[in-house]
Amino acid sequence: MAVIRRLPRYYRYLADLLRVDIKRISSKELSERMGITASQIRQDLNCFGGFGQQGYGYNVETLYKEIGKILGVERRFTTIIIGAGNMGNALANYENFKKRGFDLIGIFDISPNRVGQYINGIEIMHMDRLEEFMKTHVVDIAILTVPSHATAEVAEKVAELGVKGIWNFSPQDLKLSHNVVIENVHLSDGLAVLGYRIKEMEEQEQKKKDKQN
Amino acid sequence: MAVIRRLPRYYRYLADLLRVDIKRISSKELSERMGITASQIRQDLNCFGGFGQQGYGYNVETLYKEIGKILGVERRFTTIIIGAGNMGNALANYENFKKRGFDLIGIFDISPNRVGQYINGIEIMHMDRLEEFMKTHVVDIAILTVPSHATAEVAEKVAELGVKGIWNFSPQDLKLSHNVVIENVHLSDGLAVLGYRIKEMEEQEQKKKDKQN
DNA sequence: TAGATTGTTAATCGATTAACAATC
DNA sequence: TAGATTGTTAATCGATTAACAATC
Structure with a gap:
């Protein structure tokens, strides 16, 4: 389920790549763009089948379509x-x-x-x-x-x-x-978490300042 | 952070309890209402301090206020x-x-x-x-x-x-x-996940039916 | 063939659950 | 005192990361 919840995000990034006409991508490069590990990407994608090719990476269009299929994009x-x-x-x-x-x-x-x-x-x-x-x-x-x-x-x-x-x-x-x-x-709930995180950030910055003095 | 993201949910449930005038609650009873384990509730709440009392449970109002404080509800x-x-x-x-x-x-x-x-x-x-x-x-x-x-x-x-x-x-x-x-x-993304889960449910029901025939 | 990069197994990390002594 | 229920430690589970052989 953790993987499923990441799929729409992969789907979005792949759509972006398609838009700028990038044909293939390695897990390493995608990991840098998305801010997750290459390992996780390979692990995630392999839950649903081997969409990649050793020495080459992933074909963006194929991968995009495959994830679409999994998510049920063709279904209305x-x-x-x-x-x-x-x-x-x-x-x-x-x-x-x-x-x-x-x-x-x-x-x-x-x-x-x-x-x-x-x-x-x-x-x-x-x-x-x-x-x-x-x-x-x-x-x-x-x-x-x-x-x-x-x-x-x-x-x-x-x-x-x-x-x-x-x-x-x-x-x-x-x-x-x-x-x-x-x-x-x-x-x-999301807004509450945002508030919490801001409060936390402020406190940490305060601590930093206190240290400097 | 996993705990933080659950806090607003605790907060909501405690507000509901206050509204119906329930004064105290045990981790066990709260766990049944919320559909999580009592163990997790005690673990979660203890990240921020011992709000409960052995043999008694948690005072709803106190706990509500404490979680509010953590979330920064008093702050604007x-x-x-x-x-x-x-x-x-x-x-x-x-x-x-x-x-x-x-x-x-x-x-x-x-x-x-x-x-x-x-x-x-x-x-x-x-x-x-x-x-x-x-x-x-x-x-x-x-x-x-x-x-x-x-x-x-x-x-x-x-x-x-x-x-x-x-x-x-x-x-x-x-x-x-x-x-x-x-x-x-x-x-x-949430809607896409909903679609996926519906598709999955339908497939499982189909399998059940196939088995019966 | 050499280099690149996957698929996949094993190791690590973190989060959840179970258990129980402490104590109200 | 006895019963209830927490706080907390230990065990388990699942998810993430590392490593590397397979292979394009």
């Missing part, structure tokens, strides 16, 4: 967004998702102000219509951008209606009995 | 958002940040359509004014929600102007020579 996933607030809006407008195989097919909310409006060409529907919608469409992924107090209930509902994965943006952790894959985002 | 950080697109907008409107000690004091963009508008009571300024602004205000954290091609340049600039931390939402990894703490978010 249908998604719906539940919660058309600011975050839901931002995600609905994120063009990159479509490029990466994620098709937004529905947006839901409960606020009368929002229902009926369009985001990126998709009508915001009332939550009342969720069940009907999910029974007439295959929905792979539900993106939850609802207030935390509503998260558990909504998650339970989409799980029952057969969603395969949930991308959860509320600070509330999700636990479901159903057979559903969950990725929690927890943005504010 | 000033932040600016650069890039007032959909994501910048969503973050600017996220009330939780303020509660957690992060004060948004400026928003910047280059689009004439956006400059001059207000988000959450804060005027969007043109990037031209960034330098002047940062010389007259202490800015702890820059939140970057600019298009990826602009990220490196903007990051370099705020680093030079003395920012202490960068919260980067562009898919582009940031590398800086300056003494700046960086947290990359890479939302689409």
